[in-house]
Amino acid sequence: MTDNVKATSQPKTGQMVIHFTIFLALILSWELGAQMGWLDKLFFPAPSAILTSFWRIYVSQGNIWFHLYISLGLVFAGFTAGSILGVGLGAVVGMNATVRRFLQPYVIVLEATPRIAVAPLLIAALGFGATSKIAIIMLVCFFAPFINTLSGVINVDRDRFELMRSLGASKIQVLRKLVLPEAVPVIMAGERLALTSALSGVLVAEFIQRDQGIGTLILTYTRNLNMASAFACIFTLTLIGFLIFKGMERLDHRIAYWKNEAGLRRVGAKRARAWAAEQGGLARA
């Protein structure tokens, strides 16, 4: 059965060949266009030039590492703070009907406002430097987890809620044993969105502040008309974005294990082993 699933979900070899051919043709015609002067070399540097830039910024000059380190550090800090705040507040607001009623208008207003618009204000308030950058990232990371946690908590299954009450569960027990686990898949969807936004957030922050980080690097290269290096930075971000997406997908599969077949089998087997180790198996039952 596992083999069947794999066979259908994996693209066939023939298709892979076609994909690769198209990709190669695209790159080659781009290269050709650039070399022959059909494309404006200033805005569309040849793939070979971009590749050379990759070598330079990663190896011979190696200057991108520092900026990557700075930017990803900010993303991590802002995302962690923003999403913890979002999930926490979402849970509190969701559990309390009164708080929800009076807070809702503000949430709607804030949600309708483009978060990036507030970025200059944050810089004015917090000054240049890491603090205001992290604040900007927090701001763009906050809403998706907040809204998703809120809706997850509000939309808790009525029958299950009634069951917990009939078992005499306290409010905290209802939250810990029913509401939060049930909201996990939708919270994870919010986190995925937040992390992607964090990447945009850090770029905006660095575009504005122009001191260090990958955003500043892109800005510097384009201003110097070194488009090949700018492209190398952008493709680096493409790769990071892709890795984030894949990483979050895997994390989601692990945390919300009951939503996928492989997770059910893995966790089920693990718990059976733990039980057997502790209870000496189910043989006595």
Add this chain to the structure above:
Amino acid sequence: MAKPVENSTASAQAKTVIEGRDVGKTFGGGAVIALEGANFTVAEGSFVSLVGPSGCGKSTLLRLIAGLIDRTSGSLTVHGRDITGPHTDVGMMFQRATLLEWRTAIENVLLPIEIQRSVTSADKARAAELLAMVGLKDFAFSFPSQLSGGMQQRVALARLLQTGADILLMDEPFGALDEFTRERLNLELMRIVSEVGATTLFVTHNILEAIFLADEVMVMTPRPGRLARMVHVPFARPRTPELTLTPEFNALVAEVRDILGTH
């Protein structure tokens, strides 16, 4: 006004565990009368079916006994104690299995214990025993999504028994299942409740099912919800499906249908 309720001679000798006097419940500040003037007693260890069409207040009555909602009038006691909120003398089972899908079957069965206190090794052994009792010995570490609807309700039944409550409140527990599965589960339910000696209140809108399972049938009528009559079911246990083909059984079905039809 509520009609007088017959008390059966069989249950009159046993101890009363649930007693309702003029129990009433209105919703929307009296705009909707869900239940009016219900008088009844439930004897220890008996199986009582609540039967009637939608809106007759049978689910309301069950929720009142569970303490999930507050009554508007009358008195209602369980083991002689007034009901003021959710309490652990009763366990509930719903039409949907309401299992927690991130927990294995056995972890679902242990949930009631976890809420009361920390789980001991003996609790775990008991949970395994209960799963075996409902025929799911080999599915202890399956997740709800890996089980059929009937199996999920079996887990819910095991969880209900794990509460240790001596009164089982069941709100159309097998109503969403197919006919064959339902019949089988009804038979097993009868076996299991007699094994554990629990008092059972079973809500259904199926008259045959109500009579087949019960010692007493509370026949309820709608608009406003009322307890019309308490019908005693005299058939010996264990019962087999053939019972439903006997003239005596069908006479009782006709009697209940008659009560429901005249209201």
